[in-house]
Amino acid sequence: MSAQFNAPRLETVLRSATQQVVIGHGNRFCLIGERINPTGRRIFQEQLRAGDLSAIERDVRAQVEGGADVLDINMGVPLTDEAELLAKAITMVQTLSDKPICIDSSVIDALEAGLAAYQGRALVNSITAEDERMEQVLPLVKKYDAAVIALPNDADEIPMEVEKRITLTRKIIEVATKEYGIAAADIVIDPLAMPIGADSEMVNTTMETMRRIRDEFGVNMTCGASNVSFGMPGRPTIGAAFLPMAMTAGLTSAIMDTRTPQIVEAVKAADLLLGHDEWGGAWIAAHRARLAREAAATA
Amino acid sequence: MSAQFNAPRLETVLRSATQQVVIGHGNRFCLIGERINPTGRRIFQEQLRAGDLSAIERDVRAQVEGGADVLDINMGVPLTDEAELLAKAITMVQTLSDKPICIDSSVIDALEAGLAAYQGRALVNSITAEDERMEQVLPLVKKYDAAVIALPNDADEIPMEVEKRITLTRKIIEVATKEYGIAAADIVIDPLAMPIGADSEMVNTTMETMRRIRDEFGVNMTCGASNVSFGMPGRPTIGAAFLPMAMTAGLTSAIMDTRTPQIVEAVKAADLLLGHDEWGGAWIAAHRARLAREAAATA
Numbered sequence: 233m234s235a236q237f238n239a240p241r242l243e244t245v246l247r248s249a250t251q252q253v254v255i256g257h258g259n260r261f262c263l264i265g266e267r268i269n270p271t272g273r274r275i276f277q278e279q280l281r282a283g284d285l286s287a288i289e290r291d292v293r294a295q296v297e298g299g300a301d302v303l304d305i306n307m308g309v310p311l312t313d314e315a316e317l318l319a320k321a322i323t324m325v326q327t328l329s330d331k332p333i334c335i336d337s338s339v340i341d342a343l344e345a346g347l348a349a350y351q352g353r354a355l356v357n358s359i360t361a362e363d364e365r366m367e368q369v370l371p372l373v374k375k376y377d378a379a380v381i382a383l384p385n386d387a388d389e390i391p392m393e394v395e396k397r398i399t400l401t402r403k404i405i406e407v408a409t410k411e412y413g414i415a416a417a418d419i420v421i422d423p424l425a426m427p428i429g430a431d432s433e434m435v436n437t438t439m440e441t442m443r444r445i446r447d448e449f450g451v452n453m454t455c456g457a458s459n460v461s462f463g464m465p466g467r468p469t470i471g472a473a474f475l476p477m478a479m480t481a482g483l484t485s486a487i488m489d490t491r492t493p494q495i496v497e498a499v500k501a502a503d504l505l506l507g508h509d510e511w512g513g514a515w516i517a518a519h520r521a522r523l524a525r526e527a528a529a530t531a
Numbered sequence: 532m533s534a535q536f537n538a539p540r541l542e543t544v545l546r547s548a549t550q551q552v553v554i555g556h557g558n559r560f561c562l563i564g565e566r567i568n569p570t571g572r573r574i575f576q577e578q579l580r581a582g583d584l585s586a587i588e589r590d591v592r593a594q595v596e597g598g599a600d601v602l603d604i605n606m607g608v609p610l611t612d613e614a615e616l617l618a619k620a621i622t623m624v625q626t627l628s629d630k631p632i633c634i635d636s637s638v639i640d641a642l643e644a645g646l647a648a649y650q651g652r653a654l655v656n657s658i659t660a661e662d663e664r665m666e667q668v669l670p671l672v673k674k675y676d677a678a679v680i681a682l683p684n685d686a687d688e689i690p691m692e693v694e695k696r697i698t699l700t701r702k703i704i705e706v707a708t709k710e711y712g713i714a715a716a717d718i719v720i721d722p723l724a725m726p727i728g729a730d731s732e733m734v735n736t737t738m739e740t741m742r743r744i745r746d747e748f749g750v751n752m753t754c755g756a757s758n759v760s761f762g763m764p765g766r767p768t769i770g771a772a773f774l775p776m777a778m779t780a781g782l783t784s785a786i787m788d789t790r791t792p793q794i795v796e797a798v799k800a801a802d803l804l805l806g807h808d809e810w811g812g813a814w815i816a817a818h819r820a821r822l823a824r825e826a827a828a829t830a
Contacts, residue, residue, distance in 0.1 A: 428803060428804055428811065429810075429811060432806040432808070432809050432810065432811075433806050435804040435805065435806070436805060436806055439779065460804065464803075464811060464814065464815075465814070465815060465818035465819075466796070466800070466814070466818050469796050469797065469800050470800045470803065470804065472771065472772075472797065472800070473771075473775040473797050473800035473801045473804060474775075474800075474804055476772040476773075476775050476776045477775045477776060477778070477779050477801060477804060477805075479776070480738065480776050480779050480780065481779065497765070497768050498768065498771065498772050501765070501768050501769045501771070501772035501773075502772045502776060504727060504763075504769065505727055505734040505759065505769065505772060505773055505776060506734065506735060506776075507731040507732045507734070507735055509731070510731050511728075511731065512727065512728060512731075512763060515763065515764070515765070516763070516764060519764035519765050520764075
């Protein structure tokens, strides 16, 4: 068994112009709505290429209605000026919703343009433990007083061993805090949830990584919630079991399409069970709202 | 943080005349179907009082179809000879199903009559840490080579503190093993899952108790799965989140009405995620069976 740590549990504060979201180990789980993303959506890509951003409005509304606390915005469309498009999209989304934004790009200029266009405290998606990526992105995170998602993999590999992921997590936190003066509270680790179909022990590895990261560093964590069920039938049911389990291991947020009520409700139930929803106030309110919607739909 | 233990993980073997079920930390979660029980069912009670056991057949079928691995049989009907009725019911259920049986009674004579009527290795439900109850039940468990569910509470109280539950668990295991020669593997602890509505920290206490019991004693655990959601709306969703969470803490079985597919499917997904269902064979087979049923229903 590993040595026992018990690092203080940290809080990551995100803000829009008017709203604050605090990701934390004692707080309600943070849902980062991921649908505002043209990857794999041909028509949406064509619209964006033609300068038509109107489809974003529908996606924002759907994610917010589904329960998103934060909106992930990705404008990775081939053959466009991603920096310009992302800045425009972020400017627009801020008029549609008061949810804080997660600025998602692999292009450094686009991240900077997005950060410059944003009023608040953004989450940047993402860095890895690769030196070059950290050197490019961390100065922006510091300059714009943002938080950042970090994946513990490097150029060589996505490590399958818990110990290697911990080593890379430690490296990221040390570089960000010591070389760039970024608070550990503003680093959100994505412990790399891989598909269960590839290896039956994968989720045990992921959850052990989460427990180690929580206990040794106290930082917040996020993950792509749908990854684990990739290639399997019954994906919402798997996602609805996975997130509550991962929450017991220290996962405090997830990047997911909130249009799957089964998964969102599982997260809310886990919040209730973990004492993040005192007296079940949010749970009971959500139940009443659902009954009211159903009554309205059949009236 | 508590001292670290890492007890060997034990397996509880139950048998009917022809089938074996092994409850264990690396095995698929064991569903103990609890519906064959007249408590709160007036018509069923009247039938049983009149010697009509035919309703049991429907309950057995429903629990087995729902996915029960073991059948809990309780015949607690006021103003009847519970020993005679339980023995009759157990004799009958053995003709209806080859699932192992959990013999459930607060009446010692009824437990003995049930054990005498049973062909196989039963699970006895239940003892507490009270001396008198242990003195009455454990000799029967030993005599009939059964396993037993044990609740870590005593005559004074249902303890809310983890440490007290651990102390009572230790007492039960020591008494059963040292005084009665029962193997620790045959003791299944019910760590007392209490309603979340009474106290927001209740489930955290329950899960910490489970982790401690798993790590210090390695025994199997069960619980009444529906208790945690008592008094709350959306009970199946809470149950479907609770069991996967509890499974990460060492819960290896639950006593539940298997007629709630949402909870059964959540358990199966958690088995997949925890590596209890290699290559997802059972998960994929269940999905195909569901598709086939749906196709048949709409044909």
